[in-house]
Amino acid sequence: MMTANGDARIVLPAPGIAAGMPRHHVLIFAGLLVLLLLAPFVLYPVFVMDVLCFGLFASALNLLLGYNGLLSFGHAAFFGTSAYIAAYAAKDWGFTPELAILLGTGAAALLGLVIGALSIRRQGIYFAMVTLAFAQMVYFIALQAPFTGGENGIQAVPRGKLFGLVDLGNDLSLYFVVLVIALGGMLAIYRIIHSPFGQVLKAIRDNEPRAISIGYKVNRYKLAVFVMSATLAGLAGGTKAIVFQLASLTDAHWTMSGEVVLMTLLGGMGTIFGPLVGAAVVVGIQNYFSGVGAWVTVIEGAIFVLSVMLFREGIVGILARWLKKSL
Amino acid sequence: MFGIPAQVLFGQLLLGLINGSFYALLSLGLAVIFGMLNVINFAHGALYMMGAFVAWMLLTYLGINYWWALLITPIVVGAFGALIERTLISRLYHLDHLYGLLLTFGLALLIEGLFRNAYGVSGLPYTIPAALAGGHNLGFMFLPNYRAWVIIASLVVCAATWVLIEKTRLGAYLRAATENPALVGAFGINVPRLITLTYGFGVGLAALAGVLAAPIYSVNPNMGADLVIVVFAVVVIGGMGSILGAVVSGFGLGIIEGLTRAFYPQGSSVVIFVIMAIVLLVKPAGLFGKTA
Numbered sequence: 204m205m206t207a208n209g210d211a212r213i214v215l216p217a218p219g220i221a222a223g224m225p226r227h228h229v230l231i232f233a234g235l236l237v238l239l240l241l242a243p244f245v246l247y248p249v250f251v252m253d254v255l256c257f258g259l260f261a262s263a264l265n266l267l268l269g270y271n272g273l274l275s276f277g278h279a280a281f282f283g284t285s286a287y288i289a290a291y292a293a294k295d296w297g298f299t300p301e302l303a304i305l306l307g308t309g310a311a312a313l314l315g316l317v318i319g320a321l322s323i324r325r326q327g328i329y330f331a332m333v334t335l336a337f338a339q340m341v342y343f344i345a346l347q348a349p350f351t352g353g354e355n356g357i358q359a360v361p362r363g364k365l366f367g368l369v370d371l372g373n374d375l376s377l378y379f380v381v382l383v384i385a386l387g388g389m390l391a392i393y394r395i396i397h398s399p400f401g402q403v404l405k406a407i408r409d410n411e412p413r414a415i416s417i418g419y420k421v422n423r424y425k426l427a428v429f430v431m432s433a434t435l436a437g438l439a440g441g442t443k444a445i446v447f448q449l450a451s452l453t454d455a456h457w458t459m460s461g462e463v464v465l466m467t468l469l470g471g472m473g474t475i476f477g478p479l480v481g482a483a484v485v486v487g488i489q490n491y492f493s494g495v496g497a498w499v500t501v502i503e504g505a506i507f508v509l510s511v512m513l514f515r516e517g518i519v520g521i522l523a524r525w526l527k528k529s530l
Numbered sequence: 531m532f533g534i535p536a537q538v539l540f541g542q543l544l545l546g547l548i549n550g551s552f553y554a555l556l557s558l559g560l561a562v563i564f565g566m567l568n569v570i571n572f573a574h575g576a577l578y579m580m581g582a583f584v585a586w587m588l589l590t591y592l593g594i595n596y597w598w599a600l601l602i603t604p605i606v607v608g609a610f611g612a613l614i615e616r617t618l619i620s621r622l623y624h625l626d627h628l629y630g631l632l633l634t635f636g637l638a639l640l641i642e643g644l645f646r647n648a649y650g651v652s653g654l655p656y657t658i659p660a661a662l663a664g665g666h667n668l669g670f671m672f673l674p675n676y677r678a679w680v681i682i683a684s685l686v687v688c689a690a691t692w693v694l695i696e697k698t699r700l701g702a703y704l705r706a707a708t709e710n711p712a713l714v715g716a717f718g719i720n721v722p723r724l725i726t727l728t729y730g731f732g733v734g735l736a737a738l739a740g741v742l743a744a745p746i747y748s749v750n751p752n753m754g755a756d757l758v759i760v761v762f763a764v765v766v767i768g769g770m771g772s773i774l775g776a777v778v779s780g781f782g783l784g785i786i787e788g789l790t791r792a793f794y795p796q797g798s799s800v801v802i803f804v805i806m807a808i809v810l811l812v813k814p815a816g817l818f819g820k821t822a
Contacts, residue, residue, distance in 0.1 A: 274628045276635075321807055324814040328570045328627050329766060333810065336763040339756070340803035347796060457759060461635060468632065500643030507636025511629050512618060 224393075227528055231476060232390070239382055248374040249446065250490060254483045255385035256443040261466040261478030262392050263435035268464070269473030270396050271428050272408035273323075274331045276460050277338030278436050280318065281311040283345060283455025285437030290357040290450035291350055300363045300371055304384075304441035311437020312430055314341070319429030323422055326411075335457060342455045356451030360444060377446065384442050388435050393475060395431060404428055436463075458500075465503055468510050471517025474530050480518050539792050540671040546788020547781065548677055548746065551684035552739050554780025556761045557768065558688055559735035561776040562695070564765075565708045566728040569619060569630035574761065575754030576641040577733050581607050581740020582749045583645060586656050596659040596745075603741045604734035611733030612726050619729070620722065638758070645751035653748030680742050687738065688777045695773060704728060763806045769819020779817060 224232075242251045260282055267273050289307030292298040298306065322333045345351045352358070362371040371377040395401050407414045407421055415421050444450045453459060462485060470481025485503070492499045510517070516524065523530040556574060563571050571577075584603045588594040594602065614637065622629045658676045665674035695701035707714040707721050715721040740754075747753055768779030783802050791798035809817060 274631070276631075321810050324810050325766070328568075328631055331628065331631055332570060332762040332766055333806070335759055336766065336803050336806055339759045339763075340800045343799040343803075347799070457756075461639070464632070464635075497643045497646035500639050501647065504636045504639030504641075504643055507639060508618070508633060511633040511636060512621065515625075515629070 224397075225529075228393075228475070231530070232386075235476075235479075236386065239386070243375055243378045248378045250486070252378055252381045252446045253443075253490075254479075254486045255381050256439050256446060257463070257466060257482035257486055258479035259385045259388045259442075260436055260439035261463050261470065261482045262389050263432045263439060264463050265467045265472060265474075265478045266392050266395065266435065267428055267432040268467060269471075269477075270401060270408060271404045271425065273425065273429070274464070275322075275334040275429075275432070276331045276457070276464065277318070277322075277334035277336075277341075278433075278463055279455050279457060279459035280334075280338035280341040281315055281433040281436040282440035282443070282459060282463075283450070283452075284314050284341060285311040285440035286444035286450040286454045287345060287351055287357065289441035290360040290444040290448075293363055293445065294357060294360045295350075298363075299367050300365055300380075300445045303363075304438065304445060307441030307444070308434055308437040311440065312434040315430045315433020315437075316426075319426050319433065323425045323429065335460065338455070338460055339457060342452065342457070345452060345455045351450075354452065356449060356453075357444075358449055360448040360450070362445055362448060371445070381442055381446060384438065388438055389475075389479070392435065395428075396475075400424070400427075462503065465507055465510075467517075469506060469514075469517055471520035471523070471530075474517065474519040474523060476530055477517050477519035484518075534792050536670055539789075542788040542792035543785065544671070544673070544677060544788070545791070546785040547681050548784070549787060550781035550784020551681050552743060552757070552780075553761055553764050553784050554688055554777045555684050555735055555739040555742075556757070557764045557776040557780050558691060558773060559732035559739075560761065560765055561770050561773065562691070562735070563729055563732035564770050566704065566725055567615075567619065567623075567630070568627050569622075569634065570627075570762075571729075571732065572631055572634035572758065573614075573637040573641065574634075574733075574736050575756075575758030576638040577607055577611060577754070578736040578740040578743070578757065579645065579751060579754035580610070580641065581737030582656070582744040582747075582753060583649075583740075583751075584737065585741040585744050586654055586749045589656065596741075600738070600741050604738045607737035607740075608730040608734030612730035615726050615729040620725070638755075642751050642755060649751060651750065651752060653750040656744040656749050658745040676745060680746065683742060684739075687735070688773075691735070692773050692777075760802055763802050765816075767802070767806050767809045767816060769816020772818050775816070775818025 239251070239255075260278070264275065264278050267275055285304075285307030287307075288310045289303040292306045293300060293303035318334065318337045322330055322337065325333050346353060362377060364370050365380060369376060371380065396404070403414065403419055403424055406417075407419070407424060411421060440454060443454070466481035466485045467478050468481070469484060470479065471477025485506075488502055489499055492502065514521065519530050556578060560571055560574055563569060581603050584606055585596070585599040588599045588602060589596070618633060618637075619630060622633060662676040662679050665672055667673075695704060703714065703719055703724060707719070707724050711721050743753065764779055764783050765776070767783065768775040770776075783805065786805070787798055787801055790801040797804075
C-alpha cells in the first residue's frame with residue numbers, strides 16, 4: 204500500500220478526501236434519503252425504524268470489524284447497556300428522549316473504554332473470545348442488577364417529547380427523529396473511515412506489524428476506534444429503547460452480538476452500505492418468521508454458514524465487485 | 531467456617547468440582563482443536579448438547595444404557611464433527627482464522643435451533659444409572675455417587691488425553707504437525723487426515739462431557755449455549771499453550787466459582803469473567819500460555 208519511506212509521520216491522503224465525497228456515494232446517500240423519506244408511508248414505520256436502528260448498530264460494528272479487522276463478539280454489551288440506561292432515564296428520571304439517548308450513549312462509550320482497553324491486549328480470535336466473555340458479564344449484571352427489572356426488563360418506557368416540545372408518541376414524528384440519528388451516525392462513520400485516521404485503521408487491518416514499524420501507536424488507534432464503535436452501538440441501542448419503549452435482556456444477550464455480526468457479514472464487511480442492507484434482510488426475516496419459533500435461529504445459522512462458505516464479500520461487496528466501484 | 535455452615539461450603543465446593551470437570555473436558559477439547567486447526571470451535575457447546583441428546587436418544591429409542599452410551603456417543607458425535615471438518619471447516623484454512631469462528635458460530639445456531647424445534651426447551655430427564663445411584667455420607671457432607679463418578683471420569687479422561695498426546699507415536703505426529711505441518715507432510719504423514727482426526731477427537735470429548743452431564747442437568751437444547759462462553763473465558767485465563775493448563779484452570783475456576791457461590795452468591799456468575807479481566811491486565815497471554 205505504501206512504498207518504503209523514511210519519514211514515519213507521512214499520512215497518505217485518502218482517495219476522495221481532497222475531492223470530497225465521490226459522486227456515486229453522494230448519489231447513493233441522496234437516493235437512500237429519498238427512499239427512507241418515503242418508506243414510512245409505504246411500510247410500517249416501526250419496522251423501518253427497527254431496520255434503521257440495527258443498520259446503525261451493524262455499521263458501528265463494521266467500523267471496527269471491516270475497517271480495523273477487529274471482530275468484536277460482544278457488541279450487545281454496548282447496545283444493551285445504552286438501551287437500559289436510556290430506558291431508565293426516560294422512565295424513572297423523566298428525561299426527554301434526546302437526553303436519555305445521549306446518557307445511554309455516554310454510558311456505552313465509557314464501557315467501551317474499559318472493555319476496549321482490556322480486550323485489545325489480545326489479538327485475533329482471542330480478541331473475539333474476550334469481548335464475548337465481557338459481554339456475557341454485562342449480561343449477568345443486567346440480569347441481577349436491581350434497576351434492570353430482571354427477566355421483565357424495563358417496560359412501557361415513555362417516548363416523551365423531543366426537547367420537551369415535539370410529541371414522539373406519534374410513529375411518524377418519531378420516525379424522522381430516528382432517520383436523522385441513523386443517517387447522521389452513518390455519515391459520521393463515513394467521515395471517520397475516509398479521514399487520515401481511517402487510513403491508519405485500514406493499514407493496521409492489512410498489516411499490523413508494518414503499521415507498528417512505521418511508527419504508529421497501534422494500540423491507541425485500536426482503542427480509539429473501539430470506543431467510537433461502542434459509542435455508535437450505544438446510540439443505536441438507546442434509540443431502539445425509545446422506539447420500542449423497552450429495554451430487555453435480549454438487547455444484552457450474546458445472540459444479539461451474533462446477530463449484528465451476521466448483518467455485517469451478510470451485507471458486506473468493509474463496505475459503507477453493506478451493514479444497512481444486511482440489517483434490512485435480517486430484520487425482515489425475523490419479522491416474517493417471528494411466528495414460527497426457533498426457525499429464525501435455524502435460518503440465521505444457515506445464512507451464517509452460507510455467507511462464510513460462499514459469499515464472504517457480502518451482498519454489497521459482490522455488487523461493488525460487479526460495478527467496480529467502492530460502495 | 532467463616533460464618534458459612536460446613537454443609538453449604540462443602541456442597542458448593544462439590545458443585546464447583548462438578549462444573550470444573552465439565553470446564554476441563556470442554557476447554558481441553560477446544561485447546562486440542564485450536565492447537566491443530568487454529569480454529570476456535572464455537573460449536574463446542576452445541577456438540578456437547580448433542581452428546582447429551584444422543585445419549586438420551588440411545589436410551590429412549592433403542593434402549594441402549596448409559597455405559598454403552600458413554601462409548602457410542604463420542605464416536606457418533608465425533609464422526610459428525612469429522613464430517614463437518616471435511617466438508618466445511620477444511621475449506622477455510624487458507625483464510626483469516628476469524629472465518630472459522632464465524633462458521634462454527636453459524637453451525638452452533640443451526641444445531642441448537644434444530645434441536646429446539648424438535649424437542650422444545652423444557653428439558654428431558656435422564657435417570658442416573660442404577661450402579662451409580664445413591665451416595666455416601668462422609669460425615670461432614672453427603673456425596674452422591676454419580677457426582678463422584680463424574681469428577682473421577684473427567685480426571686481420568688484428561689489424564690488419558692495427556693498420555694495420548696505427550697507419550698504416544700500418534701501424539702508425537704500431532705505435536706509435530708502443530709509445529710510445522712508442511713514438514714510433517716513431507717515425511718509422508720497424511721496431515722489433512724490428522725487434522726480431521728483431531729477435530730473429531732475434540733468434538734468427541736465435548737460429546738463425552740455431554741453424556742456425563744445428562745443425568746445431572748436435564749437434557750436441554752440450550753445447555754451448551756451459555757456454557758461455551760464461560761469455557762472461552764477459562765481458555766483465555768489458562769492460555770491455549772498446554773493440556774495441563776486447560777485441565778488445571780478448568781478445575782481451579784470451577785472451585786473458585788463454587789466458593790464464590792458459598793460466600794458471595796451474587797458474584798458467582800461473573801467471577802470467572804472478573805478473573806479473566808485481571809489475567810488480561812497482569813499476564814495477557816494467559817496463566818499457562820506462551821507469549822504470542
